[in-house]
Amino acid sequence: MTRRRRAGAWVYVVLTGVVGASIFPLYWSFAVSSRDNSAIGEVSPLMLPGGHFFENVRRVFDTVDFWLAIGNSLIVAGTVMVSNVVLSSVAGYAFARLRFPGRNSLFLVVAGSAMVPAQLGVVPLYLLVNDFGWYGRLEAVIVPALVSAFGVFWMRQACEGAVSAELVDAATVDGASVLRTFWHVAVPAIRSHAAVLAMITFLGAWNDYFWPLVVLDPAEAPTVQVVLSQLASGYYTDYALMLTGATLGVLPVIVLFLLLGRYLVRSIASGVRYG
Amino acid sequence: MGKRGSFVARLDRKATPFLFIAPFFAVFAVFGVFPLLYTTWVSLHDWDLLAGNRGGFGFANYVELFGDPRFYNALVNTVGIFLLAAVPEFFLALGFAELLNRKLRGSTWWQTGVLVPNVVSVVAVGVVFTQLYGRDFGVVNEVLGWFGVPPVNWQAGRWSSHLAVASMVMWRWTGYNALIYLAAMQAVPQDLYEAAELDGASRWRTFWSVTVPGIRPAIAFTAVAGTVNGLQLFAEPQLFDAGGGGTGGNDRQFQTLAMYLYEKGFTKFDAGYAAALSWVVFLVCVVFAVVNYRLVRRFVSSP
Numbered sequence: 399m400t401r402r403r404r405a406g407a408w409v410y411v412v413l414t415g416v417v418g419a420s421i422f423p424l425y426w427s428f429a430v431s432s433r434d435n436s437a438i439g440e441v442s443p444l445m446l447p448g449g450h451f452f453e454n455v456r457r458v459f460d461t462v463d464f465w466l467a468i469g470n471s472l473i474v475a476g477t478v479m480v481s482n483v484v485l486s487s488v489a490g491y492a493f494a495r496l497r498f499p500g501r502n503s504l505f506l507v508v509a510g511s512a513m514v515p516a517q518l519g520v521v522p523l524y525l526l527v528n529d530f531g532w533y534g535r536l537e538a539v540i541v542p543a544l545v546s547a548f549g550v551f552w553m554r555q556a557c558e559g560a561v562s563a564e565l566v567d568a569a570t571v572d573g574a575s576v577l578r579t580f581w582h583v584a585v586p587a588i589r590s591h592a593a594v595l596a597m598i599t600f601l602g603a604w605n606d607y608f609w610p611l612v613v614l615d616p617a618e619a620p621t622v623q624v625v626l627s628q629l630a631s632g633y634y635t636d637y638a639l640m641l642t643g644a645t646l647g648v649l650p651v652i653v654l655f656l657l658l659g660r661y662l663v664r665s666i667a668s669g670v671r672y673g
Numbered sequence: 674m675g676k677r678g679s680f681v682a683r684l685d686r687k688a689t690p691f692l693f694i695a696p697f698f699a700v701f702a703v704f705g706v707f708p709l710l711y712t713t714w715v716s717l718h719d720w721d722l723l724a725g726n727r728g729g730f731g732f733a734n735y736v737e738l739f740g741d742p743r744f745y746n747a748l749v750n751t752v753g754i755f756l757l758a759a760v761p762e763f764f765l766a767l768g769f770a771e772l773l774n775r776k777l778r779g780s781t782w783w784q785t786g787v788l789v790p791n792v793v794s795v796v797a798v799g800v801v802f803t804q805l806y807g808r809d810f811g812v813v814n815e816v817l818g819w820f821g822v823p824p825v826n827w828q829a830g831r832w833s834s835h836l837a838v839a840s841m842v843m844w845r846w847t848g849y850n851a852l853i854y855l856a857a858m859q860a861v862p863q864d865l866y867e868a869a870e871l872d873g874a875s876r877w878r879t880f881w882s883v884t885v886p887g888i889r890p891a892i893a894f895t896a897v898a899g900t901v902n903g904l905q906l907f908a909e910p911q912l913f914d915a916g917g918g919g920t921g922g923n924d925r926q927f928q929t930l931a932m933y934l935y936e937k938g939f940t941k942f943d944a945g946y947a948a949a950l951s952w953v954v955f956l957v958c959v960v961f962a963v964v965n966y967r968l969v970r971r972f973v974s975s976p
Contacts, residue, residue, distance in 0.1 A: 405775035413772055417786035420848060424793065426812065427801045485696045492693035504694065511701055517905050517931055518955045519708030521938050521948045522715055524722070526708060542704035545697045573682060576689035605794035607908045608931070612939055623796045630800045630912055637804055644797040655792045659785040666788070666849065667856035 490553025556591035770854035787848030799912025861887035
């Protein structure tokens, strides 16, 4: 540990400014979304919330099929989250605690695959998904994201740190099956890591934009992000409507983050990149 | 459960590990490796996104690409926005990390607070910032007006639009980078600070000669990861173009490589060209990542 200096008052002032700047655009978005649209040009833009939030929310739901979008986003993010946690856990456990030929080289493939930028394969991925008949269907965004290199990497680290190799060996000697050993020895030890992975994956899938925009039909199967981009696409000059949509799209994420954010902060402190 | 040594138990020990890793490799093979190879194949043909392969095997798409002024325009825009965002982001993140590294009351809350922008969806960021930069009723112009600056039409100019988009990127990533630097700072060995103190180094000097070199791996990490991310910039500029047809302004003044890829591939259906463009974007990423990594190694010497 470095010897840490006590923070002077000015440090708190600066940090308050930093956190203020972090939160201001969101606050402002909420403030506008609680205003009557006609009031926006009249009052100073730095303003207090008004009383029209729920009215604007209703207008968002009247203008676009926001319920459908929320439902789709929940299905996508939920499925991707559960599947990533399960599949990454078993794969990470295998790489960390099981012996099999080619383990190290296969893991290098996992690590290497994380380096490839997502956009590189987007055109052929579209052709492929289209061939499967998935254009405009949620499978198109779910299936390619079922498990990620990052998740496997993350859960392998978790197993190496938290799962006792002695316990695994003892269970094997006792004749327990691999799956049983995983369930009774590894799972209890890696629960909190799995929870962080769940949150990271959910946020990533909820916020994903480029691929859903490419492969989903905005009129048939939009996600929240796709609907938001439509609200902002210039057909509407209704600022209150756009910003209410933005606020609604961010709200679940902020709630989740306020509940679990410190675990995410801690995991970033261990050097992960999840964006 | 089979006894140890029984056939079933041996099969289980041999096969189950492969079953555990199989899903990853299945998904990776179909949706990762295959598209990668296929990109090369598609890029070598005149390929329509809907009509399919129209023949013409060769490097025609690459030749067209390297003679395409819009490609160079997008390249300059992407790199310009990236640098405009990355340089201040780096220094701000270092500074914030140094502040967060002090003995703070409620340190978790401050750390969580600076991370908020990073969990918000880029689409929401794009929508909100586009309104903040609005010409008539935007907050930014209002505030500039207090200082007597006339309203700026942020979307219209090259520099103004680049600045605006860069500010969205900075807003999103500065806190995230600060937390990575913070984590690394907390692992810098104590004796280096004691040595610096014995040498009578000033705080400023200690920061640049001990702390910053001490977190070099973290800086290299953010340089490489941030480059790959920055060069794939799409959502922020695309949403900043509200009503402009997605080409990054009337004169494409803020069209990025990813936006051009989207335009060519998914609105003009020229899959061959878009595939060639993907490869070039990838190579640009690699070149910049290596250059940035080298810069970090060269200018941030080890302690």
